[in-house]
Amino acid sequence: xxxxxxxxxxxxxxxxxxxxxxxxxxEIVIGIYEPASGINGAGGKQETLGIYYANAxxxxxxxxxxxxxxxxxxVDNQSSNDKAVSAATQLVSAGASIVLGxxxxxxxxxxxxxxxxxxxxxxxxSCTNPQVTAGNPLYYRxxxxxxxxxxxxxxxxxxxxxxxxxxxxxxxGNDYDVGLAHYFTEAFKARGGEVTGETFPLGTSxxxxxLTKAVNEGAQVIFAPTSTEFAAQIITQAAANGIKLPILxxxxxxxxxxxxxxxxxxxxxSVSTFFDEGDTSSLAxxxxxxxxxxxxxxxxxxxxxxxxxxxxxxSALGYDAYxxxxxxxxxxxxxxxxxxADIMADVTFDGVTGKIVFGENGDAVRNQxxxxxxxxxxxxxxxxxxxxxxx
Numbered sequence: 386x387x388x389x390x391x392x393x394x395x396x397x398x399x400x401x402x403x404x405x406x407x408x409x410x411x412e413i414v415i416g417i418y419e420p421a422s423g424i425n426g427a428g429g430k431q432e433t434l435g436i437y438y439a440n441a442x443x444x445x446x447x448x449x450x451x452x453x454x455x456x457x458x459x460v461d462n463q464s465s466n467d468k469a470v471s472a473a474t475q476l477v478s479a480g481a482s483i484v485l486g487x488x489x490x491x492x493x494x495x496x497x498x499x500x501x502x503x504x505x506x507x508x509x510x511s512c513t514n515p516q517v518t519a520g521n522p523l524y525y526r527x528x529x530x531x532x533x534x535x536x537x538x539x540x541x542x543x544x545x546x547x548x549x550x551x552x553x554x555x556x557x558g559n560d561y562d563v564g565l566a567h568y569f570t571e572a573f574k575a576r577g578g579e580v581t582g583e584t585f586p587l588g589t590s591x592x593x594x595x596l597t598k599a600v601n602e603g604a605q606v607i608f609a610p611t612s613t614e615f616a617a618q619i620i621t622q623a624a625a626n627g628i629k630l631p632i633l634x635x636x637x638x639x640x641x642x643x644x645x646x647x648x649x650x651x652x653x654x655s656v657s658t659f660f661d662e663g664d665t666s667s668l669a670x671x672x673x674x675x676x677x678x679x680x681x682x683x684x685x686x687x688x689x690x691x692x693x694x695x696x697x698x699x700s701a702l703g704y705d706a707y708x709x710x711x712x713x714x715x716x717x718x719x720x721x722x723x724x725x726a727d728i729m730a731d732v733t734f735d736g737v738t739g740k741i742v743f744g745e746n747g748d749a750v751r752n753q754x755x756x757x758x759x760x761x762x763x764x765x766x767x768x769x770x771x772x773x774x775x776x
Contacts (some may be wrong), residue, residue, distance in 0.1 A: 391473050395491065404469075410633045411453055412455075412456050413455055413714060415484070415710055416486075417458065417484065418460060418476055418487065418492075418496060419432055419433045419459065419485075419486045419510060421459075422461055422463050422493065423614075424612040424615070425492075425545035425612050425613075425637075425692065427489050427642055428489075428613060428697075428699055429464070429488040431689070431691070431703075432487075432510050432697075432703040433459065434700050435701060435706075436689055436706065437686075437701035438508055439708055441679060442452075442675070442710060443455075446712065446714045446715060448715065458481060462496070466492055466494075469492045469499075470499050471553055472492075473496035473499040473500055478500065478507060483712070483713060483714070483722075484507040484756050485507075485703070485706045485707060486507070486509070486512075488699060490512040490561040493507075493512040494514065494517055494560060497523075498526050501522065504523070504722040504726060505577050506525065506725050507523060508526070509525065510703055510706045511636060511702050512528070512531065513530055513561065513635070513636065515564075516564075519746055523729075525730075525743055525747035527736070527751060528636075528659055528749065528751070529708060530751075531635075532568045533751065533752075534568070534657050535587040536553075536572040537772050537773070538657050539551075539570075539572035539575075539773055540572065540576070540772060541607070541633070542606045542633055543578060545655070546606055546631050547605075548578065548601070548631075549579065549605060550580070550603055550605050551578060551579075551607070551608055552581055552583075552599035552602060552606070552607050553566040553580060553607075554581030554583055554592070554595055554607065554609040555609070555610060556584065556612070557581075557585060557586050557587070561610065561635075562611055562612075565610040569610070570582065575763060585618070589615070590618060593622055593626060596626060597626070597628075599646070600630065604630060605631075607672065609634050611634070612637055613640045614642075614644055615641065616634065616637070617642050617645070618641065620646040620652060621646050623650075623652060630651065631652075631654075632652060632653070632654050632655070635656065636698060639656050639698045639757065639766070640691065640697060641691030641692070641695055641697075644759055644766065645764065646697070647761050652761070654759040655756060655769065657772075658754065658755050658757055659698040659699070659701065660698035660702065661768050662664070665770050668737050669701075672696075676700065676704070677696065680694045695766070698755070701738050704736075705737060707737035709741055712734050713728065729743070730743050739751070752774075
């Protein structure tokens with residue numbers, strides 16, 4: 386009898402331990418589909434930093450059956466459409482419940498069928514080409530699109546520089562470059578302007594002939610929505626050849642690489658972007674302060690940000706994308722892919738880059754962009770204005 390009582394008492398002592406353990410439910414994988422190498426490696430690293438910072442701020446997600454640790458699994462798509470399917474497949478095989486990325490529209494478009502076939506929702510962070518989400522029901526996106534961005538930049542070129550003729554320069558076969566140049570051209574022409582343009586092959590290192598042609602054709606602005614690798618060469622060579630035409634570009638040029646290339650030159654470099662580090666709203670200011678402190682604690686993170694603690698817009702978007710993913714998990718009350726897919730269109734989030742609500746094709750509803758220009762003495766970005774397509 387004494388042995389029986391002792392056994393019952395020992396079981397009673399064990400019960401509370403089990404109950405306490407019920408709150409620890411397990412692990413949910415969020416995939417990071419970004420370039421860490423190739424022509425978009427620099428931007429991809431900055432976008433990824435925003436995701437990792439968000440995970441540091443919110444490393445768990447609470448569902449009705451307990452608290453789950455969020456595990457990040459990262460793959461390098463190498464900025465290559467040819468590597469996209471393999472990289473996407475790795476994340477599917479790793480059990481990702483939801484995927485974030487990519488910096489670069491081409492690799493996002495190439496990976497979309499793989500994610501769709503596996504039933505995995507992907508959240509585009511800064512991939513702006515319309516084809517990322519068009520016809521891809523499981524690809525969502527939190528940034529604005531290139532038809533909007535191209536129009537904003539065309540309006541800015543005309544309003545700011547009184548430009549009547551523009552020259553576009555884009556990488557041949559690059560979905561982002563060619564697409565954004567097209568939308569800029571259409572919007573510029575719609576306002577009575579004239580546009581000529583060229584495309585250059587991958588591997589080009591000498592842009593002197595292109596830049597000289599822009600001058601000879603009477604262009605008043607150059608629009609070059611290229612990767613940062615080519616951007617630095619374009620800026621350096623324009624300055625070396627005494628070309629002082631204003632240079633405009635899209636969100637890819639919001640990078641310390643561009644500031645370093647423009648520093649000490651007479652070039653006016655203006656870009657559209659998703660976020661301004663000087664935004665004084667409480668959400669944005671809190672993010673900037675925390676992100677800078679986090680970066681400066683780790684030399685490797687700082688190096689991945691270009692060796693500076695300047696906050697790139699894609700880092701802010703990466704942060705928001707991760708938080709949107711958490712909201713999706715909460716709304717689905719599940720880490721199952723099908724459950725997430727069922728509710729994704731209804732997810733909303735007040736992010737540091739603005740309120741995120743999904744509209745047609747799973748694209749975030751966005752109606753304004755920040756315009757910034759390089760301060761070539763300080764090597765920093767200077768806020769110019771917030772511009773919409775109506776201006």
